[in-house]
Amino acid sequence: MISVKGVSKQFGDYVALDDVSLEVPDGSLTALLGPSGSGKSTLLRIIGGLETADSGSVEIHGVDATNVPPQRREIGFVFQHYAAFKHMTVRDNVAFGLTIRRKPKAEVAERVDRLLRIVGLAGYAKRYPNQLSGGQRQRMALARALAVEPRVLLLDEPFGALDAKVRTELREWLRRLHEEVHVTTLLVTHDQEEAMSIADDIAVMDNAHIEQVGNPRELYDNPSSAFVMGFLGEVSQLAGRLVRPHDIALGAESEDGAHEAMVSRVIHLGFEVRVELMLTSGEAVTAQITRTEADELELGQGDIVWLRAAGTTALHVDEQVPAAGTPEAVDAAEATQPSQS
């Protein structure tokens, strides 16, 4: 287990981490998810020993690692931009950590072969890094990090520089790899879909602290704050409550507790249909319903419908959460995150 207790870190006046505690269970894949600047990389780097905390402690597998240098923490790192020796073949790059530890040649060869097979690069052993695609390089980086049999794997946006299609493929691949090797893994990402699809647990970070930790389903169904709810999926505001668009039911008839609204736009997304609506108060709301439901209601622009919050995931709006991109949101962001120059 990785156990972070009360870690704080400032860069000058800027608070990057404010009394952060986190436990990463043995063998789990945990994601640190949050917007840019929320402190994810700083926390990861402190766990890895690449950065020193101002206060607090880091324990790795029961041993206080706070003052242990990174090379003695038995940690494998993979960063967004791969670091490889250009003049060495893929095989030699993967073997590097073992070779410098003077492991017997036969043992190195056997382990490297196995890793290259696991990461799907068995046929690429003799190539040089510049003869690989971006996705293949990141897989090589993962094999290299795993070669020395680390007790912890720290991944900082490992697929961040790749295009969307490769990202999705590698995400699924990483999950399968994790099931095979089971190294305690911490993955930094700002992509909620990536975190939701591969992590056992997610720690949602905002503004130098951890907002909530839970498995993807718990976080999605029971967010503890408007921030977590909004970061994990789209939200609509309906009469003072935050609701998921697919938790809004539409009906043609007026009923108790339902809100009257006019259809502003109907967008067909295949199986699902997004309906943009305007409440009588002037508030805009988005609902997401199935095509069958939309067909039954024969929805068209200008129609009057009745809305109800049907799902169980709803939060009362005790603090106004400005929609992204509005001047209020920009002001709020600037107030909490002073710009760095």
Ligand SMILES: Nc1ncnc2c1ncn2[C@@H]1O[C@H](COP(=O)(O)OP(=O)(O)OP(=O)(O)O)[C@@H](O)[C@H]1O
């Ligand atoms: N060495 C440093 N010196 C000064 N400021 C730093 C340093 N490292 C990080 N910061 C600042 O600390 C804040 C948190 O950075 P961090 O990289 O941890 O965020 P993040 O959540 O990982 O975001 P991103 O995804 O953009 O990297 C940022 O505002 C960043 O500018």
